[in-house]
Amino acid sequence: MLKVYIVGAGPGDKELITVKGLKLIKEADVIVYDDLIDKDILKEAKDGAELIYVGKRKGKHSFKQEEINKILVEKAKEGKKVVRLKGGDPFIFGRGGEEILELIKNNIPYEVVPGVTSAIAVPASVGIPLTHRGIAKSVTITTGHEREGENKVDYSKFVADTLVILMGITNLEKIVKDLVKSRGKEKPIAIILKGFSKDQKVIKGTLGDILEKAKDIEPPGIIVVGKVVNILER
């Protein structure tokens, strides 16, 4: 049986995929892809390749993880070369592990091809290094999305110099409220929306004024908190 390749597509710019990822896209019989990838990369697929979208559509059916798992298993069992193409890196809030557990359960061989995660690349692309000698020597990457029924995260508990929050745009108010408790109102914060796209937007401020500056914003976006936000502006 052929392998299923779990491939990171990078942070939203088709040139930021790995050489190996691109090679696999060109060879694949089936590509199962979601949102937040640069869709232009799909033009590299060979003629006749089956392209299956499993992302979230506004207001429409969005695929459950079990449905995606089922597609991967079925296509692999048909003897197809399957690429599961995911935004950024498959193992950074990408649920790559869940898909692999399902493949293991079905005795299907797999390989992971890492990708450039948006958590690092989106801030980097707007001049925010997550570490900087003498300024920031630790980074925490966390999620701002809290599932119903789960314990609420207290963001004031994170102690790294730089905090990177994915999926936090709709929960910004709570995140900022928590962070003011531990880091104070003067701590710099940046929000980068729709990184690597023509609609990219960067909003910078402090924990004290960001809610005023960032009204009516929409995901996807990345929140960065810490001195590194302004370090290259000096």
Ligand SMILES: C[S@@+](CC[C@H](N)C(=O)[O-])C[C@H]1O[C@@H](n2cnc3c(N)ncnc32)[C@H](O)[C@@H]1O
């Ligand atoms: C489900 S997570 C997947 C992360 C992905 N596996 C990675 O490594 O980049 C999706 C979140 O990543 C962030 N994200 C991904 N691509 C982005 C981009 N181009 N611009 C801004 N945020 C992005 C947003 O916080 C978004 O809600």
